[in-house]
Amino acid sequence: MKKLSLLIIGVLSMSHSYAQEISDAVRFSNDEVQGTARFRALSGAFGALGGDMSAVSINPAGSAIFARSHASFSLSSLTVNNDVNYFNGFNSSSESKFDLNQAGAAFVFANNDPNSKWKKFTLSFAYDKTANYEDQWYASGTNTRSIDRYFLDYAQGLPLNEISAFSDETISEGYSGIGSAYGFGNQQAFLGYESYILEPAADTDENTVYSSNIGAGTFNQSYDYAATGYNGKFTFNIATQYGETLYLGLNLNSHFINYERFTNFTEFNNNAGSLVTDVDFENSLATRGNGFSFQLGAILKVTNELRAGFTYQSPTWYTITEETTQYISTVRNGQNGFETVMVDPNVVNVFPDYNLKTPGKITGSLAYVFGDKGLLSFDYSRKDFSNTQFRPTSDPFFASQNNLMNNALQASNTYRLGGEYRYKRVSFRGGYRFEDSPYKNDSFYGNLNGYSAGLGYKFGSASLDFTYDYAERTINNRLFEVGLTDAAILDTNNSNFTLSLGFSL
Numbered sequence: 001m002k003k004l005s006l007l008i009i010g011v012l013s014m015s016h017s018y019a020q021e022i023s024d025a026v027r028f029s030n031d032e033v034q035g036t037a038r039f040r041a042l043s044g045a046f047g048a049l050g051g052d053m054s055a056v057s058i059n060p061a062g063s064a065i066f067a068r069s070h071a072s073f074s075l076s077s078l079t080v081n082n083d084v085n086y087f088n089g090f091n092s093s094s095e096s097k098f099d100l101n102q103a104g105a106a107f108v109f110a111n112n113d114p115n116s117k118w119k120k121f122t123l124s125f126a127y128d129k130t131a132n133y134e135d136q137w138y139a140s141g142t143n144t145r146s147i148d149r150y151f152l153d154y155a156q157g158l159p160l161n162e163i164s165a166f167s168d169e170t171i172s173e174g175y176s177g178i179g180s181a182y183g184f185g186n187q188q189a190f191l192g193y194e195s196y197i198l199e200p201a202a203d204t205d206e207n208t209v210y211s212s213n214i215g216a217g218t219f220n221q222s223y224d225y226a227a228t229g230y231n232g233k234f235t236f237n238i239a240t241q242y243g244e245t246l247y248l249g250l251n252l253n254s255h256f257i258n259y260e261r262f263t264n265f266t267e268f269n270n271n272a273g274s275l276v277t278d279v280d281f282e283n284s285l286a287t288r289g290n291g292f293s294f295q296l297g298a299i300l301k302v303t304n305e306l307r308a309g310f311t312y313q314s315p316t317w318y319t320i321t322e323e324t325t326q327y328i329s330t331v332r333n334g335q336n337g338f339e340t341v342m343v344d345p346n347v348v349n350v351f352p353d354y355n356l357k358t359p360g361k362i363t364g365s366l367a368y369v370f371g372d373k374g375l376l377s378f379d380y381s382r383k384d385f386s387n388t389q390f391r392p393t394s395d396p397f398f399a400s401q402n403n404l405m406n407n408a409l410q411a412s413n414t415y416r417l418g419g420e421y422r423y424k425r426v427s428f429r430g431g432y433r434f435e436d437s438p439y440k441n442d443s444f445y446g447n448l449n450g451y452s453a454g455l456g457y458k459f460g461s462a463s464l465d466f467t468y469d470y471a472e473r474t475i476n477n478r479l480f481e482v483g484l485t486d487a488a489i490l491d492t493n494n495s496n497f498t499l500s501l502g503f504s505l
Helices: 022-027 037-040 060-065 148-155 170-180 184-194 396-408
Strands: 008-011 070-086 089-110 116-134 135-143 199-200 211-213 221-240 247-266 277-301 304-311 317-336 335-344 345-348 354-358 361-369 374-384 390-392 413-421 426-435 448-459 462-478 488-505
Touching: 008 361, 022 184, 022 247, 022 317, 037 448, 037 462, 060 116, 070 135, 116 354, 135 488, 148 184, 148 211, 148 221, 148 361, 170 184, 170 345, 184 199, 184 335, 247 317, 247 396, 277 354, 277 413, 304 390, 304 396, 390 396, 390 413
Parallel strands: 008 345
Antiparallel strands: 070 089, 070 488, 089 116, 089 135, 116 221, 135 221, 199 211, 221 247, 247 277, 277 304, 277 317, 304 361, 317 335, 317 345, 317 354, 354 390, 361 374, 374 413, 413 426, 426 448, 448 462, 462 488
């Protein structure tokens, strides 16, 4: 990977980047089970329970359950394992990270007026990581389709003078100028032409028809994928207890996205009539975003043992900015034999900000508390991913992407079940969760199954909790969204160890 300090920054006026796609919109719309060890041990089934800092992220009324002011922070070790199949190739990879994934405090203010039904108020401040993007995998196999399809799909119908550098231009000037004047698609055709993958039918500025210099046959392909980053939020919470049975709360959430991705595709062939035998194509993406959402929640003590909860989570309104870099090299059989052609623009494409509205969510919860012996809890959530929108919706490109999402995505249901048994100062916990695929075709992006188990120990006004949780899902990850759309099949499992320290103030 080339160092960014070597790149020339180009600020482009083009409207769209290749990251404004369905898969990225779904990525930023998902929220994982993160938070305290106790919360994760019950697989996040805390909507009717409260009394935990991460429970406040599910139901804002949960902070009013605290009898005293409370604070906690959590450290987590995440490991992502991938088994990857790509045609006849099989590979495995593993990526681990250790970090702070939760911190927060709730301050309880009791109402000493015996005639008021408003028993107490709470103010809370919390940080929660809502999604982790650390991932790395490698795919390799033999395909009968070449990367030339990617460049051909972008080039066909474009005039040659809109996808090639002028005689007095450098590669950097040509790539940047074409991006500014015509956009991302023309830049992809430019890379294909300047690397000799594309052959124009006529060497004239008006030519719009192209063929490939890569001959038909079989192709040895490999694909490296590496991603880093996370999605997090800061929450301001206010909640209250009314009477002896009703708890109400409001969350105001400030969200942020920090996501980086690097991919390297290589291809080799020795097919008859192939003038280009090797291709090395690199792409990097950096995404930054800020957003806002709110939540309204209530918890009702139906009886001393039975509790019910309900939460409305608004859509999240993001403003997102992106930067990309690209590089391609080929080996071609020219007049002087085989030679390497490098097309290295050394340009950072900085795209205009765009807006993304992720879908809202409703959650219904039930919990049964067996005195001081333990509890059982169940949460059901529904989020309609087909309501995801790029904005402004009047933009023709965004309108087409929104239409694709409306047709490809669906409402996703999530079921979470958790239990806790207490013996003296020790708590034994476990949980299960199931999430529907956000895609109508779940063979493309599978359902998620997750399991969790944990222990807790209470000493005085403090508690120490430890949890292991595991989740698995199968994903068909397309190498490219255009042309070469073959997918690597990923059997992905995430395993986490979380340690939390909580204490009453």
